[in-house]
Amino acid sequence: MYQMGGSVVHLTTGDSQLGRAEPIDDSARVISRMVDLVMIRTYEHTKIERFAAFSRVPVINGLTNEFHPCQILADIFTFIEHRGSIAGKVVAWVGDGNNMANTWLQAAEILGFTVHVSTPGGYEVDPKVAGISSTDCYKVFADPLEACRGADLVTTDVWTSMGYEAENEARLKAFADWCVDAEMMAAARPDALFMHCLPAHRGEEVTAEVIDGPQSVVWDEAENRMHAQKALMEYLLIGRIG
């Protein structure tokens, strides 16, 4: 917003009346009379839906337990910058069936690519939670190496997302084999890219060799998060880009 000449009010729960049990509906009514856009990072997706239903201005999902659309916009922009159209391509998702995985499935359905999903048992993606209309856009693989075979992009995420910290110990055990390593990258296409939405834990979900290696585009991805969000805000404010 600052780069585009706007300004920002940053509210944590404690800074707003939400921290004093004001209903979300009322906070949405008040806040949306004072600003042009709202971005919310929270836990349950239903909270954002509720806020949006009572907001007079667009509401951007800055991350919920279920979805992370701004990150996927940035990731797809990064793929296109490096390799061109993502339509018809294969994206390997190695790890948790979390907010990132769900949003990859949504994007695959809209843009016409396929996601090879490999998660440990108990951490699978759920097409109902992902909100996709069919399961045609993804294939499930028990073995993460098989998910990576022939992929144009290999991507992963932390084993423990925000809000799931109490499960950390169990997840460390369950996810031990879901570490993107050189063998998985070698199974992918020779020109495959590696992405991670960060923060990364080298030695857990990815080896240092992969994230710091030549196929990794994680720093472009991080920068592109800003550019993609600027484009999104521009689109929501003026109805077009540029």
Ligand code: NVA
């Ligand atoms: N899945 C991660 C993404 C972090 C940007 C989380 O929700 O914590």
